[in-house]
Amino acid sequence: MQGYPEVAVLRYGHRPGRDDRMTTHVGLTARALGADRVLFPDNATQSAETVRDITGRFGGPFDVELTEELNATIEGWEGVVVHLTMYGERVQDVEADVRDAHVDQPVLVVVGGEKVPGDVYEHADWNLAVTNQPHSEVAGLAVFLDRLFDGRELEQEYEDAERRVIPEELGKHVVDVRESRSDPRSPSEAQSASEDVDEE
Amino acid sequence: MQGYPEVAVLRYGHRPGRDDRMTTHVGLTARALGADRVLFPDNATQSAETVRDITGRFGGPFDVELTEELNATIEGWEGVVVHLTMYGERVQDVEADVRDAHVDQPVLVVVGGEKVPGDVYEHADWNLAVTNQPHSEVAGLAVFLDRLFDGRELEQEYEDAERRVIPEELGKHVVDVRESRSDPRSPSEAQSASEDVDEE
Numbered sequence: 368m369q370g371y372p373e374v375a376v377l378r379y380g381h382r383p384g385r386d387d388r389m390t391t392h393v394g395l396t397a398r399a400l401g402a403d404r405v406l407f408p409d410n411a412t413q414s415a416e417t418v419r420d421i422t423g424r425f426g427g428p429f430d431v432e433l434t435e436e437l438n439a440t441i442e443g444w445e446g447v448v449v450h451l452t453m454y455g456e457r458v459q460d461v462e463a464d465v466r467d468a469h470v471d472q473p474v475l476v477v478v479g480g481e482k483v484p485g486d487v488y489e490h491a492d493w494n495l496a497v498t499n500q501p502h503s504e505v506a507g508l509a510v511f512l513d514r515l516f517d518g519r520e521l522e523q524e525y526e527d528a529e530r531r532v533i534p535e536e537l538g539k540h541v542v543d544v545r546e547s548r549s550d551p552r553s554p555s556e557a558q559s560a561s562e563d564v565d566e567e
Numbered sequence: 568m569q570g571y572p573e574v575a576v577l578r579y580g581h582r583p584g585r586d587d588r589m590t591t592h593v594g595l596t597a598r599a600l601g602a603d604r605v606l607f608p609d610n611a612t613q614s615a616e617t618v619r620d621i622t623g624r625f626g627g628p629f630d631v632e633l634t635e636e637l638n639a640t641i642e643g644w645e646g647v648v649v650h651l652t653m654y655g656e657r658v659q660d661v662e663a664d665v666r667d668a669h670v671d672q673p674v675l676v677v678v679g680g681e682k683v684p685g686d687v688y689e690h691a692d693w694n695l696a697v698t699n700q701p702h703s704e705v706a707g708l709a710v711f712l713d714r715l716f717d718g719r720e721l722e723q724e725y726e727d728a729e730r731r732v733i734p735e736e737l738g739k740h741v742v743d744v745r746e747s748r749s750d751p752r753s754p755s756e757a758q759s760a761s762e763d764v765d766e767e
Contacts, residue, residue: 395706458721459722497721497731506595513713
Protein backbone atom coordinates (compact mmCIF):
# COMPACT_ATOMS: atom_id res chain seq x y z
CA MET A 368 0.00 0.00 0.00
CA GLN A 369 1.19 3.50 -0.77
CA GLY A 370 3.29 4.97 2.04
CA TYR A 371 4.37 1.59 3.40
CA PRO A 372 7.21 -0.82 2.59
CA GLU A 373 5.99 -3.56 0.26
CA VAL A 374 3.67 -6.31 1.44
CA ALA A 375 3.64 -9.41 -0.77
CA VAL A 376 1.49 -12.48 -0.24
CA LEU A 377 2.81 -15.87 -1.28
CA ARG A 378 0.39 -18.74 -1.74
CA TYR A 379 2.30 -21.89 -0.86
CA GLY A 380 0.98 -24.78 -2.92
CA HIS A 381 -1.87 -25.07 -5.36
CA ARG A 382 -3.81 -27.98 -6.80
CA PRO A 383 -5.32 -26.92 -10.15
CA GLY A 384 -9.07 -27.48 -10.23
CA ARG A 385 -9.53 -28.20 -6.55
CA ASP A 386 -7.82 -25.05 -5.25
CA ASP A 387 -8.65 -22.55 -8.00
CA ARG A 388 -11.29 -20.74 -6.06
CA MET A 389 -9.39 -20.57 -2.77
CA THR A 390 -6.22 -19.37 -4.50
CA THR A 391 -8.22 -16.74 -6.38
CA HIS A 392 -9.74 -15.57 -3.11
CA VAL A 393 -6.28 -15.36 -1.53
CA GLY A 394 -5.21 -13.09 -4.41
CA LEU A 395 -8.32 -10.90 -4.35
CA THR A 396 -8.17 -10.56 -0.57
CA ALA A 397 -4.50 -9.56 -0.77
CA ARG A 398 -5.39 -6.87 -3.33
CA ALA A 399 -8.46 -5.56 -1.47
CA LEU A 400 -6.76 -5.41 1.92
CA GLY A 401 -3.60 -3.50 1.13
CA ALA A 402 -0.98 -5.93 -0.19
CA ASP A 403 1.01 -4.80 -3.24
CA ARG A 404 1.60 -8.15 -4.87
CA VAL A 405 0.63 -11.80 -4.82
CA LEU A 406 2.86 -14.72 -5.81
CA PHE A 407 1.18 -17.93 -6.91
CA PRO A 408 2.75 -21.29 -7.71
CA ASP A 409 3.27 -21.51 -11.46
CA ASN A 410 0.41 -23.98 -11.94
CA ALA A 411 -2.16 -21.45 -10.67
CA THR A 412 -2.61 -19.88 -14.09
CA GLN A 413 -6.38 -19.63 -13.91
CA SER A 414 -6.37 -17.87 -10.54
CA ALA A 415 -3.70 -15.47 -11.80
CA GLU A 416 -5.85 -14.62 -14.80
CA THR A 417 -8.90 -13.92 -12.64
CA VAL A 418 -7.01 -11.66 -10.22
CA ARG A 419 -5.40 -9.76 -13.11
CA ASP A 420 -8.79 -9.32 -14.73
CA ILE A 421 -10.27 -7.87 -11.53
CA THR A 422 -7.25 -5.59 -11.15
CA GLY A 423 -7.74 -4.38 -14.72
CA ARG A 424 -11.36 -3.54 -14.05
CA PHE A 425 -11.21 -2.25 -10.47
CA GLY A 426 -7.74 -0.73 -10.44
CA GLY A 427 -4.34 -1.09 -8.90
CA PRO A 428 -1.46 -0.97 -8.54
CA PHE A 429 -1.38 -4.69 -7.78
CA ASP A 430 0.91 -7.31 -9.28
CA VAL A 431 0.22 -10.98 -9.83
CA GLU A 432 3.19 -13.26 -10.39
CA LEU A 433 3.56 -16.95 -11.07
CA THR A 434 6.74 -18.58 -9.80
CA GLU A 435 8.18 -22.05 -9.51
CA GLU A 436 10.62 -20.75 -6.90
CA LEU A 437 8.44 -20.66 -3.79
CA ASN A 438 11.17 -21.80 -1.40
CA ALA A 439 13.84 -19.58 -2.95
CA THR A 440 11.49 -16.59 -2.69
CA ILE A 441 11.01 -17.21 1.02
CA GLU A 442 14.67 -17.92 1.72
CA GLY A 443 15.90 -14.93 -0.27
CA TRP A 444 13.34 -12.42 0.98
CA GLU A 445 14.97 -9.16 2.03
CA GLY A 446 12.67 -8.21 4.85
CA VAL A 447 10.53 -10.16 7.28
CA VAL A 448 8.62 -13.35 6.57
CA VAL A 449 5.31 -14.03 8.34
CA HIS A 450 3.90 -17.54 7.91
CA LEU A 451 0.22 -17.83 8.78
CA THR A 452 -0.52 -21.14 10.51
CA MET A 453 -2.97 -22.33 13.14
CA TYR A 454 0.01 -23.72 15.08
CA GLY A 455 1.78 -20.39 15.44
CA GLU A 456 1.95 -17.63 18.04
CA ARG A 457 -1.25 -15.70 18.66
CA VAL A 458 -1.72 -12.71 16.35
CA GLN A 459 -2.78 -10.52 19.27
CA ASP A 460 0.54 -11.28 21.02
CA VAL A 461 2.92 -10.53 18.14
CA GLU A 462 1.12 -8.12 15.81
CA ALA A 463 2.73 -5.05 17.37
CA ASP A 464 6.19 -6.49 16.71
CA VAL A 465 5.29 -7.24 13.10
CA ARG A 466 3.97 -3.69 12.65
CA ASP A 467 7.20 -2.31 14.11
CA ALA A 468 9.27 -4.38 11.68
CA HIS A 469 7.08 -3.21 8.79
CA VAL A 470 7.97 0.42 9.46
CA ASP A 471 11.14 -0.05 7.44
CA GLN A 472 11.08 -3.58 6.02
CA PRO A 473 9.05 -5.33 3.34
CA VAL A 474 6.80 -8.12 4.61
CA LEU A 475 6.26 -11.45 2.87
CA VAL A 476 3.10 -13.19 4.08
CA VAL A 477 3.12 -16.93 3.42
CA VAL A 478 -0.32 -18.54 3.18
CA GLY A 479 -0.44 -22.31 3.23
CA GLY A 480 -2.36 -24.36 0.74
CA GLU A 481 -1.31 -27.97 0.69
CA LYS A 482 1.04 -29.20 3.39
CA VAL A 483 3.72 -26.65 4.26
CA PRO A 484 7.18 -28.20 4.88
CA GLY A 485 9.15 -27.61 8.08
CA ASP A 486 11.64 -25.43 6.19
CA VAL A 487 9.01 -22.71 5.86
CA TYR A 488 8.44 -22.71 9.62
CA GLU A 489 12.21 -22.40 10.11
CA HIS A 490 12.67 -19.55 7.66
CA ALA A 491 9.74 -17.53 8.92
CA ASP A 492 10.46 -14.67 11.31
CA TRP A 493 7.00 -15.29 12.72
CA ASN A 494 4.75 -18.30 12.55
CA LEU A 495 1.53 -16.52 13.34
CA ALA A 496 -1.93 -17.84 14.15
CA VAL A 497 -5.19 -15.98 13.65
CA THR A 498 -6.77 -18.19 16.30
CA ASN A 499 -5.32 -21.65 16.96
CA GLN A 500 -8.45 -23.14 15.42
CA PRO A 501 -8.82 -24.73 12.00
CA HIS A 502 -10.70 -22.36 9.71
CA SER A 503 -9.71 -20.68 6.45
CA GLU A 504 -6.46 -19.34 5.05
CA VAL A 505 -8.47 -16.57 3.41
CA ALA A 506 -9.98 -15.52 6.74
CA GLY A 507 -6.59 -15.63 8.43
CA LEU A 508 -5.02 -13.49 5.72
CA ALA A 509 -7.84 -10.96 5.91
CA VAL A 510 -7.64 -10.47 9.67
CA PHE A 511 -3.84 -10.34 9.57
CA LEU A 512 -3.73 -7.64 6.86
CA ASP A 513 -6.43 -5.59 8.59
CA ARG A 514 -4.34 -5.65 11.77
CA LEU A 515 -1.01 -5.11 10.01
CA PHE A 516 -2.33 -1.90 8.44
CA ASP A 517 -4.43 -1.05 11.48
CA GLY A 518 -7.49 -0.51 9.30
CA ARG A 519 -5.82 2.06 7.04
CA GLU A 520 -6.09 -0.31 4.09
CA LEU A 521 -9.82 0.37 4.05
CA GLU A 522 -9.15 3.95 2.97
CA GLN A 523 -6.91 3.15 0.01
CA GLU A 524 -7.83 4.41 -3.46
CA TYR A 525 -7.25 2.50 -6.65
CA GLU A 526 -5.67 3.94 -9.78
CA ASP A 527 -6.62 3.27 -13.38
CA ALA A 528 -9.89 1.59 -12.53
CA GLU A 529 -12.53 1.10 -15.19
CA ARG A 530 -15.28 0.99 -12.61
CA ARG A 531 -15.81 1.95 -9.04
CA VAL A 532 -18.46 0.95 -6.50
CA ILE A 533 -20.03 3.82 -4.59
CA PRO A 534 -21.01 2.76 -1.03
CA GLU A 535 -24.79 2.73 -0.61
CA GLU A 536 -27.23 2.00 2.18
CA LEU A 537 -29.38 0.10 -0.28
CA GLY A 538 -28.84 -1.17 -3.79
CA LYS A 539 -25.87 -1.33 -6.14
CA HIS A 540 -24.17 1.75 -7.44
CA VAL A 541 -21.33 1.22 -9.89
CA VAL A 542 -19.66 4.10 -11.71
CA ASP A 543 -17.95 3.59 -15.04
CA VAL A 544 -14.87 5.80 -14.85
CA ARG A 545 -13.39 4.97 -18.26
CA GLU A 546 -15.00 7.89 -20.10
CA SER A 547 -13.67 10.49 -17.73
CA ARG A 548 -10.19 8.98 -17.94
CA SER A 549 -10.06 8.98 -21.71
CA ASP A 550 -11.42 12.50 -22.03
CA PRO A 551 -9.47 14.93 -19.85
CA ARG A 552 -11.88 17.75 -20.74
CA SER A 553 -14.74 16.29 -18.76
CA PRO A 554 -13.26 14.56 -15.72
CA SER A 555 -16.45 14.83 -13.72
CA GLU A 556 -18.78 13.34 -16.32
CA ALA A 557 -18.28 9.80 -15.23
CA GLN A 558 -20.99 7.50 -16.47
CA SER A 559 -23.08 6.16 -13.67
CA ALA A 560 -24.91 2.89 -13.98
CA SER A 561 -26.58 0.31 -11.85
CA GLU A 562 -24.98 -2.85 -13.06
CA ASP A 563 -24.04 -6.17 -11.63
CA VAL A 564 -20.47 -7.00 -10.90
CA ASP A 565 -19.51 -10.63 -10.70
CA GLU A 566 -17.94 -10.82 -7.27
CA GLU A 567 -15.55 -13.55 -8.33
CA MET B 568 -19.73 -15.84 22.06
CA GLN B 569 -20.21 -16.12 25.79
CA GLY B 570 -21.23 -12.82 27.37
CA TYR B 571 -22.76 -11.45 24.16
CA PRO B 572 -26.19 -11.69 22.53
CA GLU B 573 -26.19 -14.36 19.85
CA VAL B 574 -24.38 -13.93 16.55
CA ALA B 575 -25.57 -16.25 13.78
CA VAL B 576 -24.13 -16.41 10.28
CA LEU B 577 -26.42 -17.29 7.38
CA ARG B 578 -24.88 -18.48 4.14
CA TYR B 579 -27.25 -17.34 1.39
CA GLY B 580 -27.15 -19.82 -1.47
CA HIS B 581 -25.03 -22.88 -2.10
CA ARG B 582 -24.20 -24.90 -5.19
CA PRO B 583 -23.25 -28.45 -4.12
CA GLY B 584 -19.85 -29.43 -5.47
CA ARG B 585 -18.77 -26.02 -6.68
CA ASP B 586 -19.38 -24.18 -3.38
CA ASP B 587 -18.59 -26.92 -0.84
CA ARG B 588 -15.24 -25.55 0.15
CA MET B 589 -16.29 -21.89 0.36
CA THR B 590 -19.38 -22.76 2.38
CA THR B 591 -17.27 -24.92 4.72
CA HIS B 592 -14.85 -22.02 5.17
CA VAL B 593 -17.74 -19.66 5.95
CA GLY B 594 -18.83 -22.08 8.68
CA LEU B 595 -15.36 -22.64 10.13
CA THR B 596 -14.61 -18.92 10.08
CA ALA B 597 -17.88 -18.19 11.86
CA ARG B 598 -16.95 -20.72 14.57
CA ALA B 599 -13.34 -19.59 14.97
CA LEU B 600 -14.16 -15.89 15.12
CA GLY B 601 -16.89 -15.80 17.73
CA ALA B 602 -20.23 -16.60 16.09
CA ASP B 603 -22.52 -19.01 17.95
CA ARG B 604 -24.22 -20.64 15.01
CA VAL B 605 -24.15 -21.01 11.26
CA LEU B 606 -27.16 -21.61 9.02
CA PHE B 607 -26.58 -23.25 5.66
CA PRO B 608 -29.04 -23.86 2.83
CA ASP B 609 -30.41 -27.39 3.14
CA ASN B 610 -28.37 -28.66 0.18
CA ALA B 611 -25.06 -27.90 1.92
CA THR B 612 -25.01 -31.24 3.73
CA GLN B 613 -21.33 -31.94 3.12
CA SER B 614 -20.19 -28.57 4.47
CA ALA B 615 -22.43 -29.02 7.51
CA GLU B 616 -20.84 -32.39 8.20
CA THR B 617 -17.32 -30.97 7.99
CA VAL B 618 -18.05 -28.06 10.32
CA ARG B 619 -19.76 -30.38 12.83
CA ASP B 620 -16.80 -32.72 12.70
CA ILE B 621 -14.35 -29.89 13.44
CA THR B 622 -16.59 -28.67 16.27
CA GLY B 623 -16.62 -32.19 17.73
CA ARG B 624 -12.85 -32.36 17.68
CA PHE B 625 -11.88 -28.78 18.57
CA GLY B 626 -14.82 -27.85 20.80
CA GLY B 627 -17.81 -25.58 20.99
CA PRO B 628 -20.42 -24.53 21.72
CA PHE B 629 -21.21 -23.98 18.04
CA ASP B 630 -24.33 -25.04 16.16
CA VAL B 631 -24.65 -25.94 12.51
CA GLU B 632 -28.12 -25.90 11.00
CA LEU B 633 -29.49 -26.68 7.58
CA THR B 634 -32.61 -24.79 6.55
CA GLU B 635 -34.76 -24.37 3.48
CA GLU B 636 -36.18 -21.17 4.97
CA LEU B 637 -33.42 -18.67 4.26
CA ASN B 638 -35.76 -15.78 3.48
CA ALA B 639 -38.09 -16.53 6.38
CA THR B 640 -35.11 -16.65 8.74
CA ILE B 641 -33.99 -13.20 7.61
CA GLU B 642 -37.49 -11.70 7.66
CA GLY B 643 -38.38 -13.18 11.04
CA TRP B 644 -35.08 -12.42 12.78
CA GLU B 645 -35.62 -10.84 16.19
CA GLY B 646 -32.61 -8.60 16.31
CA VAL B 647 -30.50 -6.86 13.68
CA VAL B 648 -29.61 -8.17 10.24
CA VAL B 649 -26.26 -7.28 8.68
CA HIS B 650 -25.85 -8.21 5.02
CA LEU B 651 -22.24 -8.26 3.85
CA THR B 652 -21.93 -6.94 0.30
CA MET B 653 -19.33 -5.04 -1.69
CA TYR B 654 -22.05 -2.53 -2.60
CA GLY B 655 -22.85 -1.58 0.98
CA GLU B 656 -21.81 1.14 3.42
CA ARG B 657 -18.20 1.08 4.52
CA VAL B 658 -17.55 -1.10 7.56
CA GLN B 659 -15.40 1.60 9.14
CA ASP B 660 -18.34 4.04 8.94
CA VAL B 661 -21.03 1.86 10.49
CA GLU B 662 -19.28 -0.70 12.70
CA ALA B 663 -19.74 1.37 15.87
CA ASP B 664 -23.51 1.46 15.28
CA VAL B 665 -23.61 -2.30 14.76
CA ARG B 666 -21.62 -2.84 17.95
CA ASP B 667 -24.05 -0.58 19.83
CA ALA B 668 -27.01 -2.58 18.55
CA HIS B 669 -25.29 -5.82 19.51
CA VAL B 670 -25.13 -4.76 23.16
CA ASP B 671 -28.68 -6.00 23.61
CA GLN B 672 -29.75 -7.56 20.33
CA PRO B 673 -28.83 -10.76 18.48
CA VAL B 674 -27.10 -10.22 15.13
CA LEU B 675 -27.74 -12.21 11.97
CA VAL B 676 -24.88 -11.88 9.48
CA VAL B 677 -25.93 -12.72 5.93
CA VAL B 678 -23.10 -13.87 3.65
CA GLY B 679 -23.89 -14.06 -0.04
CA GLY B 680 -23.06 -17.04 -2.18
CA GLU B 681 -24.93 -17.04 -5.43
CA LYS B 682 -26.88 -13.96 -6.42
CA VAL B 683 -28.61 -12.34 -3.46
CA PRO B 684 -32.10 -10.99 -4.28
CA GLY B 685 -33.15 -7.39 -3.64
CA ASP B 686 -35.39 -8.51 -0.78
CA VAL B 687 -32.34 -9.29 1.32
CA TYR B 688 -30.98 -5.78 0.80
CA GLU B 689 -34.36 -4.38 1.86
CA HIS B 690 -34.69 -6.49 4.99
CA ALA B 691 -31.15 -5.86 6.18
CA ASP B 692 -30.64 -3.22 8.85
CA TRP B 693 -27.20 -2.68 7.34
CA ASN B 694 -25.81 -3.55 3.95
CA LEU B 695 -22.17 -3.46 4.91
CA ALA B 696 -19.02 -3.56 2.79
CA VAL B 697 -15.61 -4.73 3.93
CA THR B 698 -14.06 -2.64 1.16
CA ASN B 699 -16.12 -1.86 -1.95
CA GLN B 700 -13.83 -4.17 -3.91
CA PRO B 701 -14.60 -7.67 -5.16
CA HIS B 702 -12.75 -10.19 -3.01
CA SER B 703 -14.00 -13.03 -0.83
CA GLU B 704 -17.07 -13.55 1.33
CA VAL B 705 -14.87 -15.47 3.77
CA ALA B 706 -12.46 -12.54 4.09
CA GLY B 707 -15.34 -10.09 4.53
CA LEU B 708 -16.92 -12.24 7.23
CA ALA B 709 -13.60 -12.57 9.07
CA VAL B 710 -12.86 -8.85 9.18
CA PHE B 711 -16.45 -8.05 10.13
CA LEU B 712 -16.51 -10.49 13.07
CA ASP B 713 -13.09 -9.34 14.29
CA ARG B 714 -14.39 -5.76 14.34
CA LEU B 715 -17.80 -6.66 15.77
CA PHE B 716 -16.14 -8.31 18.79
CA ASP B 717 -13.28 -5.82 18.83
CA GLY B 718 -10.72 -8.62 18.94
CA ARG B 719 -12.19 -10.28 22.03
CA GLU B 720 -13.16 -13.35 19.98
CA LEU B 721 -9.45 -14.23 19.84
CA GLU B 722 -9.49 -14.92 23.57
CA GLN B 723 -12.43 -17.31 23.60
CA GLU B 724 -12.01 -20.81 25.00
CA TYR B 725 -13.71 -23.89 23.63
CA GLU B 726 -15.53 -26.45 25.71
CA ASP B 727 -15.58 -30.22 25.25
CA ALA B 728 -12.69 -30.27 22.80
CA GLU B 729 -10.87 -33.50 22.04
CA ARG B 730 -7.74 -31.66 21.08
CA ARG B 731 -6.25 -28.26 21.49
CA VAL B 732 -3.42 -26.49 19.67
CA ILE B 733 -0.83 -24.83 21.90
CA PRO B 734 0.61 -21.67 20.29
CA GLU B 735 4.27 -22.15 19.38
CA GLU B 736 7.01 -20.07 17.83
CA LEU B 737 8.06 -23.08 15.79
CA GLY B 738 6.51 -26.43 15.06
CA LYS B 739 3.15 -28.01 15.79
CA HIS B 740 1.99 -28.70 19.30
CA VAL B 741 -1.35 -30.43 19.68
CA VAL B 742 -2.65 -31.64 23.01
CA ASP B 743 -5.11 -34.51 23.24
CA VAL B 744 -7.47 -33.48 26.04
CA ARG B 745 -9.79 -36.50 25.94
CA GLU B 746 -7.98 -38.49 28.63
CA SER B 747 -8.11 -35.73 31.16
CA ARG B 748 -11.79 -35.19 30.49
CA SER B 749 -12.75 -38.80 30.91
CA ASP B 750 -10.66 -39.26 34.04
CA PRO B 751 -11.43 -36.55 36.61
CA ARG B 752 -8.65 -37.84 38.89
CA SER B 753 -5.88 -36.69 36.58
CA PRO B 754 -7.04 -33.51 34.91
CA SER B 755 -3.50 -32.30 34.28
CA GLU B 756 -2.23 -35.43 32.60
CA ALA B 757 -3.32 -34.43 29.18
CA GLN B 758 -1.62 -36.38 26.46
CA SER B 759 0.67 -34.23 24.42
CA ALA B 760 1.55 -35.13 20.89
CA SER B 761 2.96 -33.57 17.80
CA GLU B 762 0.43 -34.57 15.22
CA ASP B 763 -0.93 -33.14 12.07
CA VAL B 764 -4.36 -31.64 11.98
CA ASP B 765 -6.08 -31.40 8.65
CA GLU B 766 -6.87 -27.71 8.43
CA GLU B 767 -10.00 -28.36 6.44
